[in-house]
Amino acid sequence: MDTHQSLFINSLKQTDTKEDAFKKLVSKYKERLYWHIRKLVIDHDDANDVVQNTFIKVHLNINKFKEKSTLYTWMYRIATNEALNFINSKASKMGLQNQEWIESKVDGLTSDPYFDGDKASLLLQKSVARLPEKQRIVFNMKYFDNMKYEAISEILETSVGALKASYHHAVKKIKAQLND
Amino acid sequence: MTDFNTKNPFKVPENYFINLNENILNNSEVLLKNSGFKVPKNYFDLVQEKIILEVSSNAAKRVLKRIIISFSGIAASLFVFFSISYTPNTQPVTENQSLNNYLEEYYIENLDSYEMISMLEDVEIDKILKLKDKP
Numbered sequence: 001m002d003t004h005q006s007l008f009i010n011s012l013k014q015t016d017t018k019e020d021a022f023k024k025l026v027s028k029y030k031e032r033l034y035w036h037i038r039k040l041v042i043d044h045d046d047a048n049d050v051v052q053n054t055f056i057k058v059h060l061n062i063n064k065f066k067e068k069s070t071l072y073t074w075m076y077r078i079a080t081n082e083a084l085n086f087i088n089s090k091a092s093k094m095g096l097q098n099q100e101w102i103e104s105k106v107d108g109l110t111s112d113p114y115f116d117g118d119k120a121s122l123l124l125q126k127s128v129a130r131l132p133e134k135q136r137i138v139f140n141m142k143y144f145d146n147m148k149y150e151a152i153s154e155i156l157e158t159s160v161g162a163l164k165a166s167y168h169h170a171v172k173k174i175k176a177q178l179n180d
Numbered sequence: 181m182t183d184f185n186t187k188n189p190f191k192v193p194e195n196y197f198i199n200l201n202e203n204i205l206n207n208s209e210v211l212l213k214n215s216g217f218k219v220p221k222n223y224f225d226l227v228q229e230k231i232i233l234e235v236s237s238n239a240a241k242r243v244l245k246r247i248i249i250s251f252s253g254i255a256a257s258l259f260v261f262f263s264i265s266y267t268p269n270t271q272p273v274t275e276n277q278s279l280n281n282y283l284e285e286y287y288i289e290n291l292d293s294y295e296m297i298s299m300l301e302d303v304e305i306d307k308i309l310k311l312k313d314k315p
Contacts, residue, residue, distance in 0.1 A: 022232070022235065023228075023232060026228050026231050026232065027228060030224055030231075034219075035217075044219060048227065052234060056234055059235045114218045117216015118216070121215045121216040122216070144215065
C-alpha cells in the first residue's frame with residue numbers, strides 16, 4: 001500500500017483528524033460505491049439506504065481495518081455485503097427468494113422515475129436479474145464497473161479462475177435470453 | 181540548439197500517466213455503463229451531508245452511552261460497598277432465649293423484691309441468705 005494511502009488511513013483512525021478525513025473519504029467514494037450498490041439493489045431509495053449504511057459501517061469499523069487490502073477494496077466489500085444483506089432482509093420479509101425480489105424490482109423499472117434506459121437497457125437488466133447472485137455480482141463488477149479480475153478477486157475473496165468462469169457463464173446466459 | 185525533450189525540467193509522480201489513464205477510463209465507463217439508472221438532482225451532495233450528520237449523531241450517542249454505563253457502574257459499586265459496611269449484626273435468636281428474656285423483663289418490671297423471693301424455693305432462699313457475710 002502506498003504511503004499516501006497509509007497516511008490517509010492513519011488520519012481516519014486518529015480522533016482529532018477523523019472527521020475531516022471521513023468527509024474527504026465520503027466525497028471521494030460516494031458515487032462509485034453508490035453505483036455499485038444501485039446495480040445490485042436496482043431501486044434508488046434502496047441504494048440510498050444501503051450507501052448510507054455502508055459509510056456508517058466504514059466509520060464505525062475503520063479502526064479495525066488491518067490494511068491487508070486497499071481502502072477502496074475494503075469499502076467495496078462492505079458495500080457489497082450491505083447490499084446483499086439488504087436484499088436478503090427485504091426478500092425474506094416478503095416471503096420471496098432473493099432472485100424473485102430482484103426480478104420484481106426490475107419489472108418495476110418501466111415506471112421508475114429514476115430509470116430512463118431504452119428497451120435494450122431494460123432487457124439487459126431483466127436478463128442480469130435472472131442470474132444467480134454470484135454471477136450477477138461478478139457480471140456487474142466486470143461489465144458495468146469494468147473492474148479487473150484481480151480487483152474483483154480481492155473484494156469477493158474468490159479465485160480469478162472461478163470469477164472468469166462465473167463471468168463466462170453469465171455472459172452466455174444473458175446472450176441466450178436476449179436472443180430469445 | 182538544445183533538445184527540449186531531454187531537458188524537460190518538470191516531473192510527475194511515479195506511475196502518474198498509467199493511473200491517470202485508468203482513472204479517466206474508469207470514470208467515463210462507469211458513467212456510460214450505468215444503463216439508464218438516474219439519481220435525483222443534487223443527490224450526491226445531499227447524501228454526503230446526511231451521512232456526515234448520521235455519523236456525528238451516532239458518535240454522540242456512543243459517548244452518552246459510555247457515560248451512563250460508567251456512572252451506573254460507579255453507583256452499583258457504591259451501593260454494594262455501603263450495603264456490606266452497614267449490615268447490622270444479627271445472631272440467630274433461639275425460641276427459648278427469647279421467651280426467657282421476655283419473662284425476665286416482665287418480672288423485673290412488674291414484681292417487687294418480696295414477690296420475687298416468694299417465687300423461689302426454700303432451698304434457694306437459704307443459699308442466697310448464706311452467701312451474705314456473718315456479722
